Amino acid sequence: MKHAVYQMDIIAGNPEGNRLRVEEWVENVCKMDRPDIIVLPEMWTTGYTLPELDKLADKEGEPTTSFLKRLASKYKIHIIGGSIANEKSGKYYNSSMVIDGQGELIYKYDKMHLVPMLDEPRYLTGGRKKVEVFELGGVKMGIIICYDLRFPELARTLALEGAQILYVVAEWPAARKEHWKALLIARAIENQMYVVSSNRVGSYDGVDFAGSSMIIDPWGNCIHTGSETEEETIIASLVLESVPKIRKEVPVFASRVPELY
Numbered sequence: 466m467k468h469a470v471y472q473m474d475i476i477a478g479n480p481e482g483n484r485l486r487v488e489e490w491v492e493n494v495c496k497m498d499r500p501d502i503i504v505l506p507e508m509w510t511t512g513y514t515l516p517e518l519d520k521l522a523d524k525e526g527e528p529t530t531s532f533l534k535r536l537a538s539k540y541k542i543h544i545i546g547g548s549i550a551n552e553k554s555g556k557y558y559n560s561s562m563v564i565d566g567q568g569e570l571i572y573k574y575d576k577m578h579l580v581p582m583l584d585e586p587r588y589l590t591g592g593r594k595k596v597e598v599f600e601l602g603g604v605k606m607g608i609i610i611c612y613d614l615r616f617p618e619l620a621r622t623l624a625l626e627g628a629q630i631l632y633v634v635a636e637w638p639a640a641r642k643e644h645w646k647a648l649l650i651a652r653a654i655e656n657q658m659y660v661v662s663s664n665r666v667g668s669y670d671g672v673d674f675a676g677s678s679m680i681i682d683p684w685g686n687c688i689h690t691g692s693e694t695e696e697e698t699i700i701a702s703l704v705l706e707s708v709p710k711i712r713k714e715v716p717v718f719a720s721r722v723p724e725l726y
């Protein structure tokens with residue numbers, strides 16, 4: 466499964482401009498590298514322009530869902546659509562969409578843990594739907610959004626449901642970049658799964674973002690770490706046979722005693 470991760474710099478408050486940039490990126494990466502799956506970062510249409518969401522957010526996922534569906538069908542790629550600001554019934558959510566290579570929306574998730582350090586609880590509503598795995602190309606996977614990474618129960622729940630890949634889409638600030646790196650590696654080791662992350666670069670409103678998008682194998686080795694400051698395309702092919710192999714070698718799941726904790 467060949468992945469292309471877009472470590473993107475987001476134009477603040479310019480959904481049309483960001484969609485155009487994503488379209489150009491997808492066209493180039495599909496020409497050069499022919500990935501099976503592409504991964505975008507968190508809130509990539511708007512950045513953290515939370516006070517302006519009444520003007521900038523999608524409504525019921527549109528127009529961004531149709532945009533991603535069109536790209537997926539045109540290039541026959543699966544899309545882990547990062548996340549976008551999304552208005553539903555007068556409330557604003559940080560919503561992810563996953564689109565398969567036929568252009569079908571196969572999974573939606575609203576970020577459940579809102580990050581106080583970026584003022585999300587003031588502007589957004591947290592998702593309250595239970596997380597689930599989804600399947601692409603016969604592989605079970607899960608997605609979480611940025612601050613969710615600090616709550617290990619979420620990744621564990623997805624692993625117990627059979628996820629072999631965890632996607633983490635983010636706008637993680639540089640001030641806590643060591644947490645970002647350590648937590649991504651920890652989630653991969655403790656759940657013995659691939660972790661594929663896309664974090665933005667650049668700055669907004671005095672916050673610098675950490676970049677450092679990482680792809681980590683189920684042993685905890687970093688296959689690739691993105692630059693801290695520059696836009697980048699990260700290409701990696703995942704060898705999924707290593708997941709059951711490592712789970713057999715260090716049988717963490719068989720050794721759990723969940724009735725005691």
Ligand SMILES: NC(=O)CCC(=O)C(=O)O
Pocket residue numbers: 507580582583610611612613615635636637638641644
């Ligand atoms: N966008 C986010 O959720 C940022 C999370 C963060 O800053 C942190 O967990 O630290």
